[in-house]
Amino acid sequence: MQSAIDSIVLPLRRMHKRQFITQALNFGMIVASALMIWKSLMVYSGSESPIVVVLSGSMEPAFQRGDLLFLAQNEVAPFRVGEIIVFKIEGKDIPIVHRILEVHEKPNGDVDILTKGDNNSHHDHFGIYAQGQQWLSRKHVIGRVEGFLPYVGMMTILMNDYPQLKFALIFVLGLFVITNKEQ
Numbered sequence: 001m002q003s004a005i006d007s008i009v010l011p012l013r014r015m016h017k018r019q020f021i022t023q024a025l026n027f028g029m030i031v032a033s034a035l036m037i038w039k040s041l042m043v044y045s046g047s048e049s050p051i052v053v054v055l056s057g058s059m060e061p062a063f064q065r066g067d068l069l070f071l072a073q074n075e076v077a078p079f080r081v082g083e084i085i086v087f088k089i090e091g092k093d094i095p096i097v098h099r100i101l102e103v104h105e106k107p108n109g110d111v112d113i114l115t116k117g118d119n120n121s122h123h124d125h126f127g128i129y130a131q132g133q134q135w136l137s138r139k140h141v142i143g144r145v146e147g148f149l150p151y152v153g154m155m156t157i158l159m160n161d162y163p164q165l166k167f168a169l170i171f172v173l174g175l176f177v178i179t180n181k182e183q
Contacts, residue, residue: 020178027177046073047143052086052095053153055160058117059084059097066154069097071143079103079113084145087115089130095142098124104135111138 041050054067062084063069071086079085081100088095098115101123105111112135116123125134159166 023178027174030177045071045143045146046075047071048073049086049095049142052097052142053156054097055094055157056117058119059099060119062099062118063097063148064150066151066157068149068152069145070147070149072146073141073143075138078105079111079141085113085115086142086145087136087140088142089128089133089140091130096124096128097145098128113137113141 038050042048044050050071052069052071054063054065054069057065069086079100081103083100084097085100086095086097096115098117098120100113101116102114103111104113114123114125114135115128124136129136159169
């Protein structure tokens with residue numbers, strides 16, 4: 001154990017101050033680039049969350065746990081029965097991926113939506129929506145599913161299930177960037 005710690009600490013001690021600052025700036029640029037890519041995806045898709053990971057099996061067989069979904073938000077296109085949307089319920093932190101069962105368009109432009117997971121026995125009025133909530137409205141919808149990559153989001157699920165893994169991964173990646181010497 002001590003030799004593993006020494007193998008990490010010794011390169012940091014040998015590093016000149018200028019080299020350490022350069023590597024820290026490189027790490028900062030990687031983080032900033034990731035944030036810029038995320039913001040660009042938000043602008044392009046029109047969704048506050050352009051990418052989500054399926055966290056449960058409620059949409060099997062269409063989507064498996066760990067699938068990465070790409071979302072787009074189209075404010076003018078009408079919602080259609082059978083369309084898969086991602087929505088957020090007030091009081092719940094995690095977005096939900098389900099299929100539209102019913103759509104009721106009102107003359108004033110508002111819309112009421114009822115959803116259900118493909119693998120669930122009942123529609124979402126029973127147990128998913130907030131207490132007393134009968135329908136979803138446009139404000140609840142984060143985006144419409146436009147595409148997916150199977151199982152790409154499993155790392156996200158593992159990091160949520162085991163928070164220590166998240167911190168270990170960030171630590172190792174940060175150390176790799178800082179200790180990596182440019183040739």
